[in-house]
Amino acid sequence: MTTAPDGTRHAGLSDPTRTGNVPKASPGTRTYVLLGADGRPHSSPVAGEWGGHRGARIYGRLDCPTALRALARGGYARHRVFFADEATAIAAGFRPCGACCPDRYRRWRTARENGAPWTP
Numbered sequence: 001m002t003t004a005p006d007g008t009r010h011a012g013l014s015d016p017t018r019t020g021n022v023p024k025a026s027p028g029t030r031t032y033v034l035l036g037a038d039g040r041p042h043s044s045p046v047a048g049e050w051g052g053h054r055g056a057r058i059y060g061r062l063d064c065p066t067a068l069r070a071l072a073r074g075g076y077a078r079h080r081v082f083f084a085d086e087a088t089a090i091a092a093g094f095r096p097c098g099a100c101c102p103d104r105y106r107r108w109r110t111a112r113e114n115g116a117p118w119t120p
Helices: 065-073 086-091 102-113
Strands: 009-011 031-035 041-044 050-053 058-061 080-083
Touching (some): 031 086, 080 086
Parallel strands (some): 009 031, 031 080
Antiparallel strands (some): 050 058
């Protein structure tokens, strides 16, 4: 959770103001910054169901042990992004995490090796 200069609190991007034109919430309203299918951030009154790493373009469960260890070490939080659902993460070009979504990751890898599109 981060606090923007206007005092609103945001979950998602470590600095919601650095991404450009993310709509501002009214004071006292909790909003979450999620990535859309186009990969651009937007405000949402509902928290995301999936997390991801912007640089590696990997998405996974919010309780992923690998992501939680990386967050505990520091440095990972500024690359953390959130998605409303799995379909949005895929549409934004992210792949499944091999640690917390091993079945999805294997299907994604097989589809990629065969040059086929992947769907969960």
